[in-house]
Amino acid sequence: MLFQKSLVSIEDVSTEDIEEILKISDSMVKLLEAHKNPHSMDSYVMATLFFEPSTRTRLSFESAMHRLGGSVLSVSDVSSSSVAKGETLADTIRMAEAYSDIIVIRHPLEGAARLATQFTAKPIINAGDGSGQHPTQTLLDLFTIWKEFHSLDGLNVSLVGDLKYGRTVHSLIMALSRYDVNINLVSPPSLRIPDHFLARIPKSKKVRITESLDDVIDSSDVLYVTRIQKERFADKNEYLGLIGSYSIDEVIAGKMKKSAIIMHPLPRVDEIKPEVDFTGNARYFRQASYGVPVRMALISLMMGVS
Amino acid sequence: MAERTLLVSKINNGTVIDHIPPGKSFKVLSILSIDSRISYTVTIAVHVLSKKGGYKDIIKIEDRFLQRDELDRISMVAPGATISIIKDYEIVEKFTVKIPDEIVGIVNCPNQNCISNSREPIKSRFVVKSQKPILIQCFYCQRPLTDLEIITNI
Numbered sequence: 001m002l003f004q005k006s007l008v009s010i011e012d013v014s015t016e017d018i019e020e021i022l023k024i025s026d027s028m029v030k031l032l033e034a035h036k037n038p039h040s041m042d043s044y045v046m047a048t049l050f051f052e053p054s055t056r057t058r059l060s061f062e063s064a065m066h067r068l069g070g071s072v073l074s075v076s077d078v079s080s081s082s083v084a085k086g087e088t089l090a091d092t093i094r095m096a097e098a099y100s101d102i103i104v105i106r107h108p109l110e111g112a113a114r115l116a117t118q119f120t121a122k123p124i125i126n127a128g129d130g131s132g133q134h135p136t137q138t139l140l141d142l143f144t145i146w147k148e149f150h151s152l153d154g155l156n157v158s159l160v161g162d163l164k165y166g167r168t169v170h171s172l173i174m175a176l177s178r179y180d181v182n183i184n185l186v187s188p189p190s191l192r193i194p195d196h197f198l199a200r201i202p203k204s205k206k207v208r209i210t211e212s213l214d215d216v217i218d219s220s221d222v223l224y225v226t227r228i229q230k231e232r233f234a235d236k237n238e239y240l241g242l243i244g245s246y247s248i249d250e251v252i253a254g255k256m257k258k259s260a261i262i263m264h265p266l267p268r269v270d271e272i273k274p275e276v277d278f279t280g281n282a283r284y285f286r287q288a289s290y291g292v293p294v295r296m297a298l299i300s301l302m303m304g305v306s
Numbered sequence: 307m308a309e310r311t312l313l314v315s316k317i318n319n320g321t322v323i324d325h326i327p328p329g330k331s332f333k334v335l336s337i338l339s340i341d342s343r344i345s346y347t348v349t350i351a352v353h354v355l356s357k358k359g360g361y362k363d364i365i366k367i368e369d370r371f372l373q374r375d376e377l378d379r380i381s382m383v384a385p386g387a388t389i390s391i392i393k394d395y396e397i398v399e400k401f402t403v404k405i406p407d408e409i410v411g412i413v414n415c416p417n418q419n420c421i422s423n424s425r426e427p428i429k430s431r432f433v434v435k436s437q438k439p440i441l442i443q444c445f446y447c448q449r450p451l452t453d454l455e456i457i458t459n460i
Contacts, residue, residue, distance in 0.1 A: 009448070088425060088426050088427060089421070089424075089426055090426050090427050090428070107421070108419075109419055109420065109421040109424060110417060110419050110420050110421065110446070110447035110448075110449075111420050111421040111422060111444065111445075111446025111447035111448070112421045114421075114445065114446050114447075115421045115422075115426060115428060115446060118428065129421075129447075130419050130447075131419070132447055132448065133448075196450045
């Protein structure tokens with residue numbers, strides 16, 4: 001039951017809740033396709049507190065609430081807000097609690113959303129905290145896979161790129177490890193998944209760690225590509241040498257199963273060539289479009305409105 | 307045996323911290339703010355042969371009895387240490403320090419990007435994931451800490 005609960009980490013969500021979110025998200029997709037907006041949240045107000053810039057996440061949360069018929073309050077420019085005057089996050093949350101029914105927060109510091117839950121009884125949704133958690137991204141990633149394969153079991157999922165710093169992959173791995181999936185982790189040694197994180201994956205899970213995309217490309221059902229950030233490398237030549245070997249082009253996409261899909265949390269830079277957009281495997285734009293129905297489902301469940 | 311007894315002689319009233327892992331007594335002294343300004347007597351034995359095998363450190367503090375939060379701090383750096391409360395040369399209570407299920411306000415999160423290191427009205431907070439070997443996790447940023455990291459962040 002998500003009713004009146006907060007969502008800070010994907011680990012806050014039970015497997016049953018995930019199933020429910022996926023089903024309701026699917027209903028929301030159908031409603032949106034039929035251009036029907038449910039006006040179930042007419043009397044509800046959502047506050048979006050974004051202490052860090054974000055286009056996609058913020059717009060999709062606001063769009064989701066508007067489509068549910070609710071209202072949105074947002075702090076658009078943190079530099080002019082009370083935060084700039086030295087207000088603590090705790091006080092900002094207490095203020096937002098008085099004005100809204102549900103609070104969405106993105107903050108540059110890890111654990112900010114968890115802190116927010118300590119200062120309000122209203123549900124908090126973590127929309128990203130530093131390099132920590134981003135659970136709604138994980139839910140829409142799971143929905144994209146589920147929508148494609150009608151299940152989250154029996155799949156070969158390969159995560160490619162920055163597995164060290166990428167917050168989306170960490171949450172996704174934790175969520176996937178609840179299901180019957182084989183997980184392949186493909187990255188250069190310097191961006192390998194941290195050992196402490198690897199230790200959290202259940203021992204029963206089949207996890208393969210490799211540097212080579214070739215090892216997994218033809219057996220993967222899902223290729224989840226992430227951005228390798230230039231700023232992670234002290235030596236720019238090392239970055240340039242690496243980026244090519246993890247960049248998906250038409251030739252690499254051609255080695256994939258016909259039914260396999262390529263996902264990416266976006267924005268992408270060099271890791272997926274534009275030519276791949278036109279292949280039957282590309283799903284990253286559809287994945288991004290699911291941000292709205294999945295968040296509509298989540299908000300509805302948290303507010304207890306069907 | 308007689309020489310060893312002399313080395314760490316009995317105390318009249320106070321606390322004996324025994325079975326401290328060798329070398330960790332200095333950190334325990336620091337946790338208890340035992341320095342040159344104290345007004346009571348402290349005896350320290352480092353690298354003493356233990357009856358249980360191996361080596362240990364011992365600290366005997368006269369006329370001081372430890373508080374709950376001090377015992378919690380000791381459990382972080384010297385898990386397995388035993389505490390004996392002495393009155394009139396007799397042991398009136400003896401127990402092993404126990405790592406609490408949650409550690410509040412004792413260990414600082416080493417993640418500088420963690421909200422618990424900012425100017426918020428909260429204390430640091432860690433959940434104990436494993437007692438042996440000790441593994442704790444920041445309640446806020448979820449950063450895990452092992453024994454060495456815990457010692458350097460107390």
